[in-house]
Amino acid sequence: MKENIKLDLPYVRNQFTALSNELAFFDSAGGSYVAESVIDSACSFMRETPVQPYSRFEQSTQANRQLSRAIEQTAAFINAEPSELIFGPSTTLNMYVLAHALSPLFARGDEIIVTNQDHEANSGVWRKMAEHGVVVREWKIDPSTGELDPTDFENLLTEQSKLVCLPHCSNIVGSINDVASVTRKAHAAGALVCVDGVAFAPHRRIDVKQLDVDFYLFSFYKLFGPHIALMFIRQEHLAQLHNQNHYFLQDDLSKKLNPGGMNYEAVASLQGIYRYFQDLSRHHFGSGRESVGESVERTYPLIARHEQNMAGQLLEYLNSHSRIRLIGLSVPDASRRVPTFSFTVRDRSSQDIVDGIIRHGVGVNNHNFYARRCLEALGIDPRDGVVRASMVHYNSRKEVDRLIAAIDATV
């Protein structure tokens, strides 16, 4: 990987029509803009293959081919097997289905570790298992920084631990948790690992084999795609998970965890995400079209460097302001942090700050972003929440200047 190659930002921005408006958009952690190639893929699927994909006539087999391609490419994107993927409407619902499929496998006295850093999607469904005698242990954040300390995790792990749930990265704190290390320790103790990758996926490459996780979930609407979500379930667990679909589908591993089936046009449109990464790779590295796996391997480092650059710019300002309390790491190290920045301002409500920033044509938001337990642990009123300014690689340094000027004028 050539260290000196920089992300060609005008090229990137051209792939997102939504960027042509005047708004400096810093709410991608809520939902990113959609790449043009995704919109094209969705439209052409609906136009050219307007039929259900499981009949034997030509249009239907074409639809089926498109879906198979999208599923194979998704597998390559995260280094999984196509049979290990479930496409559901959202991470919250996928997590709900997973919890129901797993829960009959837990016995009274079994232990689950959850964090108070997570979005509620990877928390509430597991905590509810306490109603059936499962012991829920909480891996708590440091209340001043929002970080999870790995030593605290080791102290919670016991011979009764059956499942560990954590975020790859929090949608509030922005720090990257060392999932591979957690998985190693959890597996050694006989526990499975479930990771929420929603806040991580747009920023760094996901490799489920390298992470060695059992369950990994994220949502495509944060990854330049449509409003659907992926659940990776390691092959060896599929057979024993309890059926959540019609009784006669219990032996169909591709269907039993997907009640209602998948949204065909949305799944087909995922090809547009992978085409975007492939085009990005070809544009920067000049070779022919590579496999999806190769292209994400090459392009994510470019993305990380550009993000780190913008993160440094914003952090320099946020760190210099005595009335601003930044949550999470104050250094822009791309290996430890993604560019999702949450902060509060002394003696001001977050709502007030956001109203002020928006007046300058800058899109940010304040909320607890459904990581309510995280905010409560940080001592922040979850009704007012934090001010969150989140970037992805299509943002520019000029936009960060606008963001800083808007914060400064408001604060």
Ligand SMILES: Cc1ncc(COP(=O)(O)O)c(C=O)c1O
């Ligand atoms: C970290 C994180 N996890 C889970 C979710 C929930 O995803 P979904 O809206 O697909 O249920 C979100 C949504 O904001 C999130 O930021």
